[in-house]
Amino acid sequence: MTSTSFKASLASGTHHSITCSTPTTRTPNSNVHQEQYLSLALSDVLVLELSRTWAAAFAGRLLADAGAAVLLVEPPDGHPLRHEGPFPQDRPHPEASAPHLFVNAGKRSLALELPAQAHRLLALLRQAHAFVTDVPAEELDSMGLSWQRLHQENPRLVMTRVTPFGDTGPYRRYQGTNLVCLALGGQMKITGDPGLPPLSNAGAQAEYQGGLAAFAGTVANLLLAEETGEGDYLDLSIQDVVANNLEGRSLTFNLGVMAQRSGLCPSAVYGVYPCADGWVFVNAVSPSLWERLKAAIGLPELEDPRFGSQASRLAHNDELQAIIASWTVSMSSDELRRLMRQGYPLTVAETVPSLLEGEQWRQRCYVHRVRHPAAGEVPVLGPLWEHPPGWSPAPAPLLGEANRELLGEPVQEG
Amino acid sequence: MDWRTGRLPLKGLLVVDWSVFWAGAYLGMMLHDLGAQVVKVESPYNWDPMRTILDVNPGARGAQQALPPEERCNLNQHFNEWNRGKLSLAVALEREEGRRVLLDLLARADIFIENHRPHVKEKLGIAYEDVRKVKPDIVYLSISGFGQDGPERDALALGSPVELASGLFSLNGYHGQATPAKTGFSYADPVSALVALGAILLALRQRRRTGKGRFIDIAMRDALSFGIGSAFVDWALNGRERPRLGNRHPSYAPQGVYRAYGADEWIAISVRNDQEWQALVRLMGNPDWATDPELATVEGRRRHHDLIDQHLERWTSQHCARALEAALQEAGVPAGAVLDYRQLRFDPQLNARGMTQEVQHPLFGTEVRTRSLWQRGPCSQPIERPAPCFGQHNRYVLREILGYSEQDIQRLEEQGIIASSIHPSPQHD
Numbered sequence: 001m002t003s004t005s006f007k008a009s010l011a012s013g014t015h016h017s018i019t020c021s022t023p024t025t026r027t028p029n030s031n032v033h034q035e036q037y038l039s040l041a042l043s044d045v046l047v048l049e050l051s052r053t054w055a056a057a058f059a060g061r062l063l064a065d066a067g068a069a070v071l072l073v074e075p076p077d078g079h080p081l082r083h084e085g086p087f088p089q090d091r092p093h094p095e096a097s098a099p100h101l102f103v104n105a106g107k108r109s110l111a112l113e114l115p116a117q118a119h120r121l122l123a124l125l126r127q128a129h130a131f132v133t134d135v136p137a138e139e140l141d142s143m144g145l146s147w148q149r150l151h152q153e154n155p156r157l158v159m160t161r162v163t164p165f166g167d168t169g170p171y172r173r174y175q176g177t178n179l180v181c182l183a184l185g186g187q188m189k190i191t192g193d194p195g196l197p198p199l200s201n202a203g204a205q206a207e208y209q210g211g212l213a214a215f216a217g218t219v220a221n222l223l224l225a226e227e228t229g230e231g232d233y234l235d236l237s238i239q240d241v242v243a244n245n246l247e248g249r250s251l252t253f254n255l256g257v258m259a260q261r262s263g264l265c266p267s268a269v270y271g272v273y274p275c276a277d278g279w280v281f282v283n284a285v286s287p288s289l290w291e292r293l294k295a296a297i298g299l300p301e302l303e304d305p306r307f308g309s310q311a312s313r314l315a316h317n318d319e320l321q322a323i324i325a326s327w328t329v330s331m332s333s334d335e336l337r338r339l340m341r342q343g344y345p346l347t348v349a350e351t352v353p354s355l356l357e358g359e360q361w362r363q364r365c366y367v368h369r370v371r372h373p374a375a376g377e378v379p380v381l382g383p384l385w386e387h388p389p390g391w392s393p394a395p396a397p398l399l400g401e402a403n404r405e406l407l408g409e410p411v412q413e414g
Numbered sequence: 415m416d417w418r419t420g421r422l423p424l425k426g427l428l429v430v431d432w433s434v435f436w437a438g439a440y441l442g443m444m445l446h447d448l449g450a451q452v453v454k455v456e457s458p459y460n461w462d463p464m465r466t467i468l469d470v471n472p473g474a475r476g477a478q479q480a481l482p483p484e485e486r487c488n489l490n491q492h493f494n495e496w497n498r499g500k501l502s503l504a505v506a507l508e509r510e511e512g513r514r515v516l517l518d519l520l521a522r523a524d525i526f527i528e529n530h531r532p533h534v535k536e537k538l539g540i541a542y543e544d545v546r547k548v549k550p551d552i553v554y555l556s557i558s559g560f561g562q563d564g565p566e567r568d569a570l571a572l573g574s575p576v577e578l579a580s581g582l583f584s585l586n587g588y589h590g591q592a593t594p595a596k597t598g599f600s601y602a603d604p605v606s607a608l609v610a611l612g613a614i615l616l617a618l619r620q621r622r623r624t625g626k627g628r629f630i631d632i633a634m635r636d637a638l639s640f641g642i643g644s645a646f647v648d649w650a651l652n653g654r655e656r657p658r659l660g661n662r663h664p665s666y667a668p669q670g671v672y673r674a675y676g677a678d679e680w681i682a683i684s685v686r687n688d689q690e691w692q693a694l695v696r697l698m699g700n701p702d703w704a705t706d707p708e709l710a711t712v713e714g715r716r717r718h719h720d721l722i723d724q725h726l727e728r729w730t731s732q733h734c735a736r737a738l739e740a741a742l743q744e745a746g747v748p749a750g751a752v753l754d755y756r757q758l759r760f761d762p763q764l765n766a767r768g769m770t771q772e773v774q775h776p777l778f779g780t781e782v783r784t785r786s787l788w789q790r791g792p793c794s795q796p797i798e799r800p801a802p803c804f805g806q807h808n809r810y811v812l813r814e815i816l817g818y819s820e821q822d823i824q825r826l827e828e829q830g831i832i833a834s835s836i837h838p839s840p841q842h843d
Binding site: 036038041042062066083084085086087088089090096098099101102103165166167168169170171174175176177178179180181182183184185186187188189190191192193196197198199200201202203204205208209212213215216217219220221222223224226227228234235236237239240241243244245246247248249250251252253254255258259261262263264270272279280281283285286289340341342343344345347348349350351352353355356359360361363364366367375376377378379380381382384385386 | 448575624656743758762
């Protein structure tokens with residue numbers, strides 16, 4: 001799309017081809033019409049994202065994957081995720097950080113010096129449909145970008161602020177990071193080995209959960225605003241989301257049963273086992289799954305009466321674990337994957353390269369080889385829903401690549 | 415959402431929730447929290463297995479385990495957590511007349527959600543192609559482990575196993591260790607439920623514009639892999655899988671989980687910049703080891719992370735986690751106690767934002783339930799009703815939603831097409 005049309009699209013509210021390549025038509029007997037692809041659901045929506053960490057950035061990426069025009073507002077030295085590695089050959093390069101290349105794919109970039117250029121941001125927010133941010137409320141207020149002000153200036157705008165602890169409560173001024181939110185949200189205490197410290201899982205999982213909730217909440221608010229003509233504000237706390245997404249808390253709250261860190265293999269019939277060249281999850285928690293596991297393994301020892309009932313299997317946990325392990329270590333990931341595909345209760349551990357090369361994602365068109373001017377060709381996952389053949393996210397934007405287009409001449413005021 | 419008028423975006427919509435275990439059930443609950451009426455559909459022969467398993471942790475078998483399945487299926491605290499607010503319809507889907515009752519309900523529904531393996535809905539004659547004949551604009555969403563097509567579509571999937579298949583497991587683990595680790599619960603479930611929620615909302619927006627519904631295919635594996643999307647870029651840039659970081663951060667230093675005073679008590683601390691480091695050093699009383707100019711920069715702190723961890727833990731282990739949290743936060747350093755579930759129940763922040771509420775369950779008694787995620791803060795919405803007992807709303811659904819006559823309903827009851835109790839087979843011990 002040419003620069004003039006991007007600006008025109010801002011004014012007219014039609015942005016559908018900014019972030020997606022033009023969809024190819026499907027076969028006529030397809031049951032999904034072209035306009036029905038979820039990757040085009042927000043093609044007339046303009047989103048402004050003012051973010052510093054992952055949660056709001058994930059929300060923006062998901063909105064872009066739904067077809068919205070997402071304008072990422074960055075400081076002149078770039079979004080903080082541009083400065084967080086890994087980088088190619090571990091040499092810092094703000095255009096080529098892996099987090100940026102993934103989570104900002106499909107967005108446009110506007111570099112603004114804030115608060116000095118807050119009026120520019122306000123002018124864009126007057127035309128936007130959604131504003132997603134993680135910036136502290138006090139800072140937004142001081143720039144004249146409070147929800148009250150924005151709502152007055154653009155009544156249909158919806159706003160989502162996703163922050164570690166939200167707008168209210170005693171921790172509202174707490175400093176939070178991904179690790180701190182996992183800790184205070186309860187997910188970390190139960191992760192890891194019983195004899196070792198609680199463990200954070202890899203990546204920025206608290207922020208990912210917050211980002212998913214911010215994405216869904218923003219779309220929900222858009223639906224409501226389109227019905228009522230009036231936008232609303234969503235205050236999301238990542239700690240709330242992490243605690244909400246916690247399995248088993250109800251057993252503690254209502255039965256006094258405490259979950260513990262249980263490591264790789266909580267029980268012989270539900271846990272991770274080593275195999276010849278990797279790891280496999282064995283899941284035989286119900287009698288029917290146990291029968292299928294026995295069929296997959298085919299060892300006569302498993303017919304022993306000690307393993308004849310669920311209770312008895314639990315009572316002889318360690319013996320059973322040893323027998324199952326003796327079988328798994330003799331099997332390769334490929335052999336186990338074949339059994340898994342036939343519906344046996346085994347799940348093979350994949351790695352980043354095995355997933356990139358795997359047949360399942362090839363058939364689902366889930367990995368896109370995106371050419372980036374600074375980083376070369378990189379694999380970008382997405383979207384999480386059906387998309388037209390040939391669809392691919394635009395590469396992550398160069399810093400301020402939309403500045404000339406949007407600020408080269410005065411942004412339309414009011 | 416709209417706090418001023420209490421208006422919710424899905425008000426007036428009907429959801430049919432044919433979910434099992436967690437991901438689908440949580441999705442149904444969130445649709446309810448956004449205003450929809452949700453009818454949970456189960457069969458007396460194939461009920462949501464969550465009703466009868468995992469009601470206590472292995473090794474801590476409680477009194478409920480001794481009850482027959484017909485009784486404990488209404489008491490299960492997993493099931494009751496993720497199905498509150500819903501209505502229950504128990505209908506024998508395996509029988510043609512039961513299937514017709516479901517299709518009657520679907521003809522009036524806006525959204526159908528399910529999370530069985532892909533072939534199950536086909537076998538029962540309630541696949542998208544069957545349902546769209548009675549409700550052309552239905553939004554039909556399936557969550558499966560690996561997707562509706564491809565060589566892995568028939569693989570079994572629960573949340574924890576899917577974590578292995580997603581690549582997340584392979585990146586998890588303690589810093590510097592060769593063994594991977596799994597998240598301590600079925601993490602793929604809530605993640606895919608949130609993805610599915612967003613996808614349904616997108617489809618509803620399209621339906622509003624085009625009048626058309628659609629089928630949506632959400633794969634739990636894909637949803638988890640998306641969360642570590644940058645690792646796939648890293649592979650292309652550097653041809654390596656990222657070494658396990660454990661509780662460390664790719665750029666902040668130090669960051670970690672440190673022992674606090676007491677048994678299995680821990681504090682999580684992140685130092686994002688030099689200023690926060692100086693604040694931490696002051697709080698510790700400027701010990702000699704910490705004032706080493708080598709540690710004044712993030713590069714130096716990263717080089718000596720192991721050493722910092724040892725010293726820091728010597729300090730933290732003398733103090734209570736909550737006291738450390740308060741002092742560090744007061745000094746501007748991001749920190750939080752590593753809360754267990756009991757501490758979570760009484761966390762002042764979660765409570766101030768209205769996470770939980772007590773509800774009365776007709777058989778269990780007082781239950782603590784979690785409120786809607788979407789309206790926390792001063793306007794948190796009270797929970798309408800507890801999770802339904804099996805078949806509790808059969809008559810309401812058939813009479814009020816479907817308009818069946820009393821004779822029809824009695825006939826269906828007599829023939830066992832609708833039921834108010836599960837029929838356990840040996841398979842469900």
